Every structure is written in structure tokens, then in C-alpha cells.
Amino acid sequence: MDFEFIRVHTEPPIAVVTLDRPKVLNALSPALVEEVTTALGQLDQDASIRAVVLTGGPKVFAAGADIGDMAERTPIEQLQRDQTGRWLKLTSFTKPLIAAVNGYALGGGCEMALMCDLIIAGDSARFGQPEINLGIIAGAGGTQRWTRTAGKYIAMEVNLTGRPITAWRAYQLGLVNRVVPAEVTIEVAKQVARQIATRAPIAARLAKESVNQALETPLSEGLAVERKNFYFLFATEDQKEGMKAFLEKRPAEFKGR
């Protein structure tokens, strides 16, 4: 399928989805977000793809939503088109999703990065929720995911002051997995994706699901989900192959079955 605002490049076992509206710093219009969710939906169905990198390219991840599109909206219009609710589809992607962030990830751009499973940041990266400067607040998870990841006080700082933080600070706060030279951010993210792609796909899917459960449930429920997923994996061919390969001291070949 052809996309207007993004580029999708598959090189099995991984794929790279690139936000591609450089003239407007990858502003996240509803149409662009729709394309991202459509592309991820397709990649989720594609058995040859085991991990995906989401990036804005070498200069900027995404500097927020389309302000021009929102300036004159009424609350009812916003509710009816449910601009930010549609983003939730992003989180239903079942495969590992790695954000490669260079330059600004602001507002919706930051929220989109926070929806990913890992974040590789270039040394140029800046993360922030500047919505408050426009008289609104974050609407696609900015008040919730910052709090769950970096804690209440950092979430308050970012959401109340609107000031972005540097890649290095984000790394210290545990928001970012690695800070790398901006020239290689996408390449490093692809390396991580390829590494994950060598792991058993069903195990990766259930690991992702289990970790995400930790943010949704009390510990006892989360542990129960983890245990069930753990036992379930003994039903897969990949578990047999993985343990056999380990005992035979050879690399495992996982088939996603």
C-alpha cells in the first residue's frame, strides 16, 4: 500500500516506519497517525517481520501535532473525530516496536515515542510536552506515560513547564535505553530490532504483553499473567527448539510456532 506521509521499508525480519513530513517537522496530522496505525496493522500480520523501528529520520522525530488543524476546533468536533483516542491503535501492535529519536520529540511526537517498547535516542534528541504553552495539555498519554516511566515529579515538571529535556537527562531518567551519535540512531535501532528478531517471536510477544501488564494491574495479577504466559510457551515448538539448541550448544532457530 502507498502512503503519503510515511515511508515503510521492510527488510525481513525487520521493518522501518519513517514519519515523512520533513517540511513541517513531521507534524502529526490525523492522516499521518492513521497511516502509521495502518502500516503497523499490516506489519503485525506479516509473518516475515519480527520487530519494527519507528523513526522521524535524521533531523527530527516529530515536533507535535498539527496546530493549524486544531486551532479553531470545538470540543464536540474534537470528541467526535477523537483525534487522540485513535492513537491507542498504536499500542495494540503486538511485535517489539523501537523508537529511533533524533532531534525534537515534542507533544504528540514525544507521546508517540513513549508508546514504543524501547527508545534509542540520538545525542540531538529532546523530549517534551509543550502543550501547556498553547493553553492545553498533553492528550495522547503525556500525563500518564511520563508518570509511569519517570515518576510524578518529572511528569509534573515536563507537563507544567513545557520545557523539553535533553537526550542525556532522558537516559538518566530511564526514559531512553541508549544515547548514541545522531548519525547512527536509526542504524543502532535496527541492530537492536535485528537482535530481538532472532528471539522466539511468540515469546517476544508475550514478554511485551507481560511487561505492559505491569503498568495496568496490581502485582499479584501481573504475576498471574506472567505465569500463565510462561506456562503457555511450553506449548510452542520454539520452546522445544530453544531448549534443545541450548543443550546441544548451538544457536536456536525459532520459527514463531
Place this chain on the structure above:
Amino acid sequence: MSVLDVSLENGVQWLRLNRPESMNAVNAELRAALAAAVRDAERSPEVRVVVVTGSGRAFCSGADVREFASREGAVEAISGEYERILTGLRTMPKPVIAALNGVAAGIGASIAMACDLRYATPEAALVEAFVKIGLTPDGGATWFLPRFIGTAKAFEIMYTGDPLPAADAERFGLYNRVVPADSLEETVRDLAQALARGPAMALAAAKRSVNFSVNSTFEEALDFEFMLQGVQMQGQDFKEGVTAFLEKRKPEFKGE
């Protein structure tokens, strides 16, 4: 006459503080001009190297006391601009040289220390005299000085306000070299122009790695360096550098 004389010469952007009547004290006008000039130097592809120096007998005598004596809450108003100047000099991906033609005091000392390299005349003492007017060192001085000269010496000059003579600053490694006053500009010009002809991306990468290392563990720094090295190895300058080495000639770098 502008309070900041800005001129581009063979890829070298000279920023000359130009309020000699007040020993280049930084007032609001000079502060704004410096912030803008640092930003422009960072952005302009024609600028390969930046030199900061002063007119007259001082490099910079610090913030203009006459100006802030009369203002309440002045710190909030000025700290953002100073932050842009100091962070800009320290992190812009090109070499930045301080040519200390005379004393560097207070914020002037901080500007000097935010540069990558410092060349000085024998008269160019470094002064942290805040204590003499009941203030505490700022502009990053308490971050820079322990790193350059150790905490004991840093406390000594901050507590007493006594000047650190140029010869001592050179001995401690805070200044790269002290040269006679009449050859300072030539020394710095030769170096700056040589750097401007150098492999710009590789120089920028060295600066990025050094700045990265300040926050990182050894392992993180090692990782960052190797990744940047991978980028350099894709560049034309590396190809030219190796070819020239094998052909036993001087390389001609293009900064790409």
C-alpha cells in the same frame, strides 16, 4: 562602533568584545549580541572555527556591576542568555578558542573556560572576585575550576578573590599556552586557520565525545566513541586522510 565586533576570516569567526572603556564588561547589549553571535556561529556552515577575544587591555572584566547594582531580580533576567552563550560555546560542534588578551574576570573567566582552548598573554590573569562584592562564582565557574585546577586551588581563588596569574593557569593546564602579548593574535590566527582547514566532522566528533564523556561511564564513552568512529570512517575526509598518508603528502580535507 558595535559592542561586539564580529568578522569572518578564512572560516574563522572572530568575536571581539568591544567595550574597551569598561574593560569589556558585559552589559545587556553585549550579552544579547554575544548570545546571537554564538547562535549564528553554530548555525553558519561558513564558520569552521570560533575565536573569542577582547579589545583593549582586558579580555573581559566580568558583568557590568553598574548595571546589576541597580536591579532587583536581575539573575532571572540574565541567566537564560548566559546559559545560551556558555552552553553554545561548550557544545557547538566546532572548535572554539579563547584568545585572552588580558584579564578574564567573573563571567569573562567563565566565557574563557567554556571555550575548548585558551591562549593568553602574560598579563591575562583569571579572576573570580565575586567574594569581594558578596557574591558567589557563577557562569559555570564552580563546575569548570575543580575540573581544570582541582578543588584546593579552585577554593583558594574563589575564597580570596586573588587573581590566578597566567603563568600558573598555564602550569595547571587551564591555559594551553601563554605567549607574548604582541604574538597572541598571530598564534591564535595560525592555529584557528589550521583547524578551519582540518577535517571538520572529525573535529566536531572529538568535541561531541569529550562532552558526552563528562556525563558518562567509561563503557558508555567507549561505545559512543566507536559509533562516531564508524561514522567518520564513511566520510570523504577519512578517505583523503588515508590516501594522503599512503602517498606521503599533506591531506586536503573538505569537512565531509
